[in-house]
Amino acid sequence: MHLLAAHRLTGIxxxxxxxxxxxxxxxLSQARKLAPVVGNARVVLAVSAIxxxxxxxxAAVDTGQHMIDGARYLARLGCDPLVCSLVAYHSSSEWEAAELGLAPALAEFERPPSDLLDAITFCDLTSGPDGAPVDATSRLDEVLCRYAPDHVVHRAVSAARPALLAMVARVEERLAARPGGYPM
Ligand SMILES: [Fe+2]
Structure with missing residues (x-):
């Protein structure tokens, strides 16, 4: 799917x-900033981000885990399998699927390459719920506050927090290592 089509579809x-x-x-804006460090995957990352x-x-809700439901919806539209995989696995998806007994549903999709999974997770966790840029630590704290301690998202994000922050740190290192350094 082209980026313009993906943008229009998401808006609808x-x-x-x-x-x-x-x-x-x-x-999406964060994904564009990662273009210099993801090479040929920059379009796939941008499409997956939006x-x-x-x-x-x-129109997409099915299992109730939005990553899986989004990926299934996009797969039904014939979307690129790598885009579906990035949507399926982004951020705390693996931890939520484990909490919800949805690991088999998540396994319908191939786990994306780790560098791209790090990248989309970085983009998600540095974007606030209202569209403002945020740092990942604040973003995770905000999610933990938004969901009650016994909610599946709270439990999954608590368990995932160290791994998610490590993913973000790896992307920040790649950005800092490029000529010109960190662009944000
Ligand atoms: Fe998100």
Whole structure:
């Protein structure tokens, strides 16, 4: 799927979720900043970034885990399998799937290459829920505050927190190592 088509589709699917739409546009903006460190995958990353939360759209809701629901929805549209994989696995998906007994559903999709999974997770975790840029630590703290301690998202994000921050740190190291250094 081309980026323009992905952008239009996401805008339509999230039209009644304006904060998710604003967040998704910021995730795309972060993906564009990573273009110098992801090489030929920059378009795949950008398309996956704008689409990553379509699983919240009413047209896509199925299992209730938005990463899996979004990936399934996009697979039904014939979307690139790598884009579906990045949507399926982004951020705390593996931990949420384990909490929800949805690991088999997640396994419908191939786990994406680690460098790209790090990249989309970085983009998501440095984009606030309202579309403002944030640092990943604040973002995770905000998610933990938004969901009650017994909620699956709270439990999954608590367990995933060290791994997620390590993913973000790896991307920051790659950005800092490029000529010109960290662009943000
Ligand atoms: Fe997101």
């Amino acid at each position: 699917l999230l039209s009644d979720l304006p904060m998710r739409w604003a967040h998704s546009q910021q995730v 689409l990553h939360d379509v699983g919240y759209a009413s």
